[in-house]
Amino acid sequence: MEARLASTFVDVVQQQADTHGDREAFAYIRDMSDGQINDSLSFRELDTQARIVAGWLTKHGAASGDRVLLCFPPGLDFIVGFLGCLYAGMVAVPAPMPEGFSSSEDRVSKIVRDAQTAIALSDASGAAKLERWLADQLGTALPCGAVRTMDSALAASLTMPDLTPDTLALLQYTSGSTSDPKGVMITHRNLLSNMKLISECADGGPHSRSFGWLPVIHDMGLIGQVLWMLYLGGCSVLTSPTEFLRRPYRWLELLNELNVDFTVAPNFAYDLCVRTVSEEKARGLDLSGWRVTFNGAEPVQAQSLAKFEEKFGPVGFKPETFLPCYGLAEATLLVTGTRADRRPVITTVDAELLARGEFVPTDLGAGRRELVGSGTVDRSRVRIVDTETRAAVPDGKVGEVWVRGESVAQGYWGQADLNAEVFNQSVGGEAGFFRTGDLGVIYEGELYVTGRLKEVLIIRGRNLYPHDLERAVRAVDPRLATGAGAVLTLDAPEGSVVVVQEIKPRGLVEDDFRALARQIQRTLVREFSIPLPSVVFVGPGRVRKTTSGKIQRSLMKQLFVASTLKPLHEELTDALTHLKND
Template sequence: MYSDFVSLVRDNVRTYGDDRSFTFISEEPGRKYKEHTLGFAELDRRARALARRLEARGLRDRAVLLLYPEGLEFITAFVGCLYARVIAVPAPLPDLDAGRFGRTRRIIEDADIALILTDTAHRGTLDAWLKAAGLRSRVHCLDTQIGKDADPGDWAPPAFSPDTLAFLQYTSGSTSDPKGVMVSHGNLLCNGEEIKRRIEGSPDTVGVGWVPHYHDMGLVGQFLQPLYLGCKYVFTSPITFIKRPALWLELITRYRGTITVAPNFGYELALRRVTDRQLEGLDLSSLTVVKNGAEPVRAATLEALSERFGPVGFRPEMWMPCYGMAETTLLVTGAPLGGGPVVRDFDAEALAKDAAVPRDAPSGAPPPGTRRLVSSGRPVTLDVRIVDPETRAERPEGGVGEIWVRGGSVARGYWGSLEESRAVFGARTSADEGPYLRTGDLGFRIDGELFVTGRIKDLIIVNGRNIHAHDIEEAARAAHPAALIGAAFGIDAAIDADLDADAGAAEDDGREHVVIVQEISTRAAAGMPLDELAALIKARVARAFELPAVSVVLAARGTVRRTTSGKMQRRLTREAFLKGEITALADDLEPGVTGLRRTPA
């Protein structure tokens, strides 16, 4: 019916006016919260006015950087860019206090940015940085909260097509430098329909969340999907959520939220931080969809949260584990509505050899030698294949391979990277079927369910066995209540010593070493000596995976490197370890690893 996203949004504006809205909850002094509401009709008026200002600058089909704190001003700016046929580039505000603008500058250079849209509070600091960085002559800031108002009545919709570029979604850079994914109007329409069908969304849907707007889950799932459905959405900032996770549940209760979405760590934070007293007065029974995605979904999290919040209306069938990525606009697979999660046990040794062999137990804890996995659900209409990444032959059911995706949600490629776009977005199977997107993720399908096992780049190969980093991290975390998030990676003593001339002499024993940088809570250690805790984690991991060489480094919270959206960066954590940039509270290192670390300057 629609050929562009703007036409759909404007139809919803005409149909619902300000009866549908975005509501932002801000934290005020004294732990008070303030409600700010922007109706669809007012959003449309402001977006048309901003579109006229952008058109006057001749920015059609040019990339413009959006640097905003969480709030309603970002939504106005993004929709204004859509209306003006300007390519929006959402990005996190740089750390202004610490002067960290490196990622922002890389995006400016990569996307050839000439204009930054921001709010009044951040205009001055960004201007000062641009001047200090020598960019002020070609990059300017526009404060969208002030200035001469353009007449929204003067705006006329430009010509759109499904191929018109809507925005660039810069990837988080968890395994590589950020890249700008080119998302078109056609991609937004296709993925909007994918999500609508999976969640059975309607104008009566009420979303509640806190995921940042520059993350694909936040931008598409939390901001653009309400515009697609014509429904209400209530949100707060990630910082406010982290400070007080109970607010998330209070908002669901107050606004009778029907859907919420977050990465697994958000649910774990709620489990750890929401007190029994804070549960009083909560009512989560209005929820029908609780999406969990963007990182590995833990069965233990699903089970614990269902049990903990069951007395206040949470039902296990609300869970909707899902899988997606920026390169597919967002959603690829999700559990069917009301079916709850599919959790199965598989033979760990067989998985290490790229075969999924079910070992489902009747009940209780999984038997030794098994790996418990949560299904990421099923595709709606997208074509999802499991392909051998080397031979490009399609794998049979139960065979582990790379996840390939084809369909209208798959983006156009990476901005300014034709060769890489062809390699990633233009893959063909050995039977010459395609083009497919190569996701870089490993998984398998059984009984129609997609199980994601890890990233290709996060594989640790020991004695010819493929072990996924997050499996090791799970085992380390389960070893003791003091263990928090951890990052596991492999180190080859011979290779890494050769690559780093500044490293000390390493004992080359011809083995790939597994290193775990494990954040801990010293309070939860309950007096246990930290060297004993390191030894305990080492022993548990070595025994669980039959690993001959495991090294453990215990560190404080915040040590493991993360992206701006909270996703773990194992590669950067590995580099920091080798450079001696990680301060150990205690460690238990193999001799072949000890000499590889530089001595901090």
């Protein structure tokens, strides 16, 4: 039986175990410098280990529908724990290990309380620590099992639950900006539907091999990097995000050594490779076998694609390898994506007209902006909607992206009021749409995502997108190129713009900060016709991001207004200086 006939994801795993048996499904590289496989799991082992975990969960009092906290260090044990939850008919709740940072502990604590988790899983090194931490947080003990150390006899004691496509499989907690985490309710039907959507963009199969480093607790890492390859019956080689950040060159080098044809990574990864891989090292690569790299999770930048192609094209990288896509956790993962083996669609538009909600291609003059298409639109699933009238807008007009279909989640866990606002919305007499909060436009059948509705900077009647200004800031000087930044507008003084930018302070004196601030001000005023902005320099890591790497602009605005940013240097406008001194 083929995986496409499965009605639940458990069916998928069992079918792949029957079909592929002892063939390798997952492998793990702990240290990319030597590239050695330190751990692996076959399809049969996945099925066996998942049954053992499911048996342990039921033996320790958990029941179908209970939420199971999954906190694992990098490695393959998370996959076993996740599938064990599904085999038991329970709901997987992935979360980071609550260690190292207070923000991580706070996030996990909120997730545990919101999901009302009944039991937890980790690996051999983390289970005891997690159990103690949970006891401290909750005041009561919560059983915590160490996967792949459990008694194998537990598999025989398991009675498989009655699963349906509508059985809840996963609570995917979104990071949010300032609000508490929200658990997106993903069913087996949602998972299988999204597997099919991804496969329509990039046809793969048992021959496919991927190599990835994205955190598996996030939708792009879990769905696009792990579950899709399992759905195909291919092999996924994994490593940790830290390994990639330390050795971007080795990521590229191992693509050839491991005979990889698929990868998944956000836009910053390609920028990092261009910036850190020397010309000499680049000449030693062979990227000719690299067939598809999904580029999503953050705005896809035309400049990033061009620079990557320029640098690595001579060693076999093909521009059609890039597969720009758009998705979000509330749609399981993928909404739209470019077709494999097709070059990304890039359109140059009039930036001033775009600021006024008009998508007008142009080849002339200054004030242009290059936008990367996120794939051909299935108009039965995607609408662009006027946020005030809630009517669909014509092609070429910017509005909010609304999506529907079998991939769209069931709502947020325990958030009835919010669900009523954003899920199952109607437009033009058609129901079932989710309001994404993203702004976009359809042009010649292609979806272009232009920004976030809540983060658009409305200045002098024009809509500007903060990531455009932030990119311009990083280009001002090499010392700014690697730091994160957030461009904000304030309620008072009305229309005030503030740039918060990370920079390494070593070797910089007051005059250096002042000169850089003035360069930033001149650049933004000239290129975007905004009022003189204030500039705040902060140290590395001070610009807050979600756990998936997105800038938390709303939170940064709150921190600035509360004067808790701990700046290295500030260049404030007179109006803002007077306001802060009052």
